[in-house]
Amino acid sequence: MEARRDVFQAIADPTRREIIGMIARQPVNVNTIADQFDVSRQAISLHLKILSECGLLHIKQSGRERLCEVKLEKLNEVHEWVQQYKKMWTGKLKALKAFVEQEELQSKKADAPIKKQSKKIRNGKS
Amino acid sequence: MEARRDVFQAIADPTRREIIGMIARQPVNVNTIADQFDVSRQAISLHLKILSECGLLHIKQSGRERLCEVKLEKLNEVHEWVQQYKKMWTGKLKALKAFVEQEELQSKKADAPIKKQSKKIRNGKS
DNA sequence: ATAATATGCAAGTATTTGCTTACAAATATA
DNA sequence: TATATTTGTAAGCAAATACTTGCATATTAT
Structure with missing residues (x-):
């Protein structure tokens, strides 16, 4: 045992x-x-x-x-283990958020009539 | 199974x-x-x-x-569970710290030479 | 098409788990 | 002291775990 x-x-x-x-x-x-x-x-x-x-x-x-x-402190072992990954998954979420926001920005830019340039240039699916 | x-x-x-x-x-x-x-x-x-x-x-x-x-996010379940106890054990530690500091303060007060009193009183190892 | 690769599934086994009942030991109470 | 209370230990058991070996199946490379 x-x-x-x-x-x-x-x-x-x-x-x-x-x-x-x-x-x-x-x-x-x-x-x-x-x-x-x-x-x-x-x-x-x-x-x-x-x-x-x-x-x-x-x-x-x-x-x-x-x-x-x-002895709750003993749970710190578990806390530490999870924490390292929490950093990663929240990091990923942050990165994803940033990415989405960036995309939004880009598409807004793309949608917006670009100064002095014909809109027709960007219309095919790349 | x-x-x-x-x-x-x-x-x-x-x-x-x-x-x-x-x-x-x-x-x-x-x-x-x-x-x-x-x-x-x-x-x-x-x-x-x-x-x-x-x-x-x-x-x-x-x-x-x-x-x-x-899927690291799934670990959040564990994180939450530990977190509730982490609050408690760090809370206890804080309380302990506060208690110890309070005690120190008290003993200093007791030890501290009262105004207008010779410094010589405090020279032994406390 | 044939062989190599990546992987799942099945059967078999030893060990561990989670529980139960039965019994023993220590401490408190009447 | 006799009895009740609190708990541990031991033996037994079914189910789950962690493996293994052997075989089947789908893809990819030759």
């Missing part, structure tokens, strides 16, 4: 993403988390273990209870 | 993340991608299928080749 254990893997599961959302604001103990889901406590326990193994969760023992606190 | 198929799942696999990185700048055909990896072409083909099924990849047929183009 020695598997790859990283943040990307951890957040791939929708239940685990829900757990993160559930405890993002304040630490919650295991049973309280489990009660929110249809699956067994043990199943949730395993999810918590996975979150914990990749550093997304810190479990603080408090008597017989365990308070689960999410 | 009808499985959950979403972006989070797709980027969970390191090979798929590598593929994304590989074709982020320009579309690449299947074999060229496969050549970069140790695993078989068929294995890569499956990864591409998964990426495609969740909308991260667009495959354009070009003769007998298939150009794989990544």
Whole structure:
């Protein structure tokens, strides 16, 4: 059962993403988390273990209870990875926008009667 | 084999993340991608299928080749999800910083020689 | 037309995942 | 102390994953 254990893997599961959302604001103990889901406590326990193994969760023992606190900073790894591509896709969108605007400008120019030149010159589809 | 198929799942696999990185700048055909990896072409083909099924990849047929183009915008889903938490964790950091600064201020006030008081009072290492 | 190339699809396998039930251990409460 | 509560660990299982090898199909080049 020695598997790859990283943040990307951890957040791939929708239940685990829900757990993160559930405890993002304040630490919650295991049973309280489990009660929110249809699956067994043990199943949730395993999810918590996975979150914990990749550093997304810190479990603080408090008597017989365990308070689960999410370490949101760990998500920075994902943020950074996505961010590099966000730059690219927004860059592309900007470039596209610029291109479209440039085209508009050109076609306006083309449409506009050009000073001292017959319009007939530019009429075939190039 | 009808499985959950979403972006989070797709980027969970390191090979798929590598593929994304590989074709982020320009579309690449299947074999060229496969050549970069140790695993078989068929294995890569499956990864591409998964990426495609969740909308991260667009495959354009070009003769007998298939150009794989990544749809980076699809990563926005991940970006948004992480972003909401980034706000929280940076918020917490800001709050912490503010708290620490406030504490510093307080302790300086306490340490600070009161007007008209000899400087000698502050000479120990604090 | 024939051979080479690019790729998909199918079958088979080992590993991992997500879950369940059953049992054990530690702590709190009556 | 006896009992209830909170949680972990272990065993078992079905489904999904990540691969592999082998074969089929469409294009392109000779």
